[in-house]
Amino acid sequence: MTAFTLEGFDLAQFLRATLDEDLGTGLPGGGHDVTAESVIPAEARFSGVMDSRVAAVVAGLPIAAEFFRLLDPAMEIAILAEEGEDVRPGTALMRLTGNARALLTAERSALNIVQHLTGIATLTRDYVRAMGEARCTLLDTRKTIPGLRHLEKYATRMGGAQNHRMGLWDAAMIKDNHILVAGSVGEAVRRAREAGVSRIICEVDRIEQIEPALAAGANHILLDNMDPAQLRAAVEVIGGRAATEASGGVTLETIGAIAASGVDYVSVGRLTQSAPAADIGLDFTPL
Structure with a gap:
């Protein structure tokens, strides 16, 4: 799979900075996911499905995938929708299988970016359609x-x-x-x-x-x-x-x-x- 790139945008830096913010890297007691580490065994594995609960225009899935890969390079990821695709409620967007701690730690960062970018793409499509x-x-x-x-x-x-x-x-x-x-x-x-x-x-x-x-x-x-x-x-x-x-x-x-x-x-x-x-x-x- 070709890595996601945007001219002028440092994806690796963005991924690391976003996760570091959530993990509290550099702060006293920070740098780890205390919930996942205390509750989930290190060897546990999960599978997961990301889906849209509403009609939407998809954006950000390749970026979300990279959050998971950063924490588990062996993560199995299948992106099921194209960027810019109109999807119906209930549409599966991504399937993942890998380390449970990695999935849980990256979950919020990955969802935040997909929810935000998909929201923008969806509103934009509404405006395009309203132009007739x-x-x-x-x-x-x-x-x-x-x-x-x-x-x-x-x-x-x-x-x-x-x-x-x-x-x-x-x-x-x-x-x-x-x-x-x-x-x-x-x-x-x-x-x-x-x-x-x-x-x-x-x-x-x-x-x-x-x-x-x-x-x-x-x-x-x-x-x-x-x-x-x-x-x-x-x-x-x-x-x-x-x-x-x-x-x-x-x-x-x-x-x-x-x-x-x-x-x-x-x-x-x-x-x-x-x-x-x-x-x-x-x-x-x-x-």
Whole structure:
């Protein structure tokens, strides 16, 4: 099985840090699972099945598997669902057989990551479906839990979204405070262009800001907190000279009309900021 990798994400470090946090590694009396060690014989073996108790879009199973393998390299693991797959309630996602202590110690870390990422992927798929037939792409944002951005943005991809910029480094996003300091929309964009930035996203909240942004060299216009009628007017003004993105207060109830306005993208912070954890469990049987 090919190891799970994400560009810019250190999986081994994440696994070790997560387990160390749960085990209290480095703290007085920490560094072990007192319950498993005191109750479960060292040689005991379990089998287990991880399953989804709800309809969901799966994400994070390969990461969960690595938690178990870290504590028991001989663990027998079968992943039964594809990443990004829609599953029904009661669907088995993973079967495991191995050392009982290792299974119990890794259980919460593994479930936490699958529940969290599957929750994000599921909410993302809901938003994609609510967009209907509009020729528009759903984007995530930088509203992520510190340290989990790569994983959360991976989960939005599993749900059918496309990643916005990954951080502060891969595009300039000029917002109201940048404009305030620069003095105007045009001046802020001009400074980014003269600095050699190739991808310049400029946020506007009024139609009259669009032309100065385009004239200065913006190639992506973020239309902030505009209703569908305003979005249609803005798209007409831009006329294909830059990519268009609607953002701000987008909900499942409003995204359909927003996507139908003609914008190229709709960005939604809720995908990572407010997704509820999916109800996924793991039941063991002694061998």
